[in-house]
Amino acid sequence: MTMSNTGGRRRPPTIHDVAREAGVSRGTVSRVLNGGHYVSPAAQEAVNAAIRKTGYVVNRHARSLITGRSDSVGFLLTEPQERFFEDPNFNVLLRGCTQALAAHDIPLLLMIAGTEDERRRITRYITAGHVDGVLLVSSHSGDPVAEQLREAGVPLVACGKPIGLGSKVSYVAADDRDGARDMVRHLLSLGRRRVGTVTGPLDTPGGVERLAGYREVLAEAGVPYDDNLVVSGDYSRASGEAGAERLLDQAPDVDAVFVASDLMAQGVLTALHRAGRRVPEDVAVGGFDDSPAAVAASPELTTIRQPWDRISNEMVRVLLAQIGGEDPAAVILPTELVRRASA
Amino acid sequence: MTMSNTGGRRRPPTIHDVAREAGVSRGTVSRVLNGGHYVSPAAQEAVNAAIRKTGYVVNRHARSLITGRSDSVGFLLTEPQERFFEDPNFNVLLRGCTQALAAHDIPLLLMIAGTEDERRRITRYITAGHVDGVLLVSSHSGDPVAEQLREAGVPLVACGKPIGLGSKVSYVAADDRDGARDMVRHLLSLGRRRVGTVTGPLDTPGGVERLAGYREVLAEAGVPYDDNLVVSGDYSRASGEAGAERLLDQAPDVDAVFVASDLMAQGVLTALHRAGRRVPEDVAVGGFDDSPAAVAASPELTTIRQPWDRISNEMVRVLLAQIGGEDPAAVILPTELVRRASA
DNA sequence: TTCTCTACTGTGAACGCTCACAGAAGCATT
């Protein structure tokens, strides 16, 4: 605990100081620092003692200069704006990734590429090798940054299957389709037959997959597909509200709604309430995400939990593997139905 | 736009390549890179052209190695856990800081020090000089990390006035007391006389100041102070709900509640609704933050807007000034009353 | 002319680390 830093606040100890203190050479200290192979137990011990005594911390800049690695990764958001604030998933993802990386002693650089200008600057920064890899959070397709990074050979892991890109980019995603299937099956099991849906944006993988799951289950159950029961939203609360109104208008006999996000489901609840429909008695409502919004809603939302903690862990694992030279990989994780009051 | 990177994906251009291309020396290129003083217009031009042609990007590690600066700053959270998820302010603060820093081409490193272990590692990392300064987000007092960083002479700017520390630490805060005064004055102006409050945690500056504002205005208005009208929460939704129940119990004639955060106000609304009180007819409710929760609530919350965009900008400005050698400074920014349906 | 001053430019030496290499032991095999 005691740093022998007596007096001068100047000049932190270097590997040289440690070497002198331990009575060995720089090389040996360096070897201890990097895994301790080919180091005698005695030297090992002496070096560790010297490190403790001097309070030595490796200078990452010097290391990076020679290794060419930066030992840091970027967390890149390419969303326009709103999603960042509205979407609670970002938080838990960001937190999860930060901590998973911290376990490897790798700092996370937060990068937000909203405007064209920011995009250019950040692409430059990344391709210049200032980070070893990138965790990409961008739901919409046709993301030019992702494409550029992929071409530049930057290790990359996306959150959710990127639509535009080829198959050579890693991603980690929850099993959206299966989650949707679970929810719709649940609604059917409650005896509902006029099951509507408010989809996510259909240029996002989540939006597409959840809708696909919805249709599959209805088809399997022999429930006829009705266009009037399908409206689309953009994951925002307001769009959920508008969607529900359209739904009530087009199909007044709707008795259940599968909503592709909890936030939209909040909006749906508002609209249903205003229309005098009781939830879940008249209309059962199922959300998606299991975000804080789900328990904040009244009644509390039955929803699909996405395993965000696992997702962030996997993203980091796959990224580090890729930085280590492994090939890209796709990881799909199962979801879970969480039953609450709304269905 | 065209990077003449034909063929070899190897070895990015160095300052040397640029110098050769421009027909000048490393020194001149370096001077152009660092402000262009003592460089002839001709050389300036030639170097810029060479930079464009080669696609050169400065190697920050090499630069940092010699300058001793890292040209990056840390964004440090020392909250236990929950706040990070629950508090929408974090998001906008984080985003604001990232972008304000991006304007200076400075990356932001996200650091989360939840456990004792993480705290130690991060303190070490920071004091080793891997970041030039720290933006500190920690509401609770007695934060050991802040104290250690201050002692180590690390440039530091806190968000909100740190309770435990001396006056020698910079901070940027909204004028909590004045905001509370505005809100309570507003409630009184509606004719309410039994104005209760659900405070924030009283070991946070926000909690203390908002309560102080509440008491001041009541005193000024000659409304007698009643202990039964004051309950405390922890900024969480649940604590707001519990607080409102206690309030209704202790002072059934309450006709207005000033709640120290929107999230708690949501809980208050739930409890009032359950108790059969109408908002705002029976009980007017005022929140604090103007977070997304304010418009998500029904009825929409009258609240106090904190100028988060300005707060983040100021935090960055003060931090950079401090890194540049200036003395610590405190900045207090005005709040704004936002009238909606709940009061 | 000669000197001084200013504006500009080039050059070696760091910065703190890792890497490749050379060597020194110790031990077993020829």
Added chain:
DNA sequence: AATGCTTCTGTGAGCGTTCACAGTAGAGAA
């Protein structure tokens, strides 16, 4: 004894910058 191995250790070189310093050239003053 000579040779191979394996394990361990020290030493120079160099990563790409910036910085201090030593120059050079040109303008103006003595």
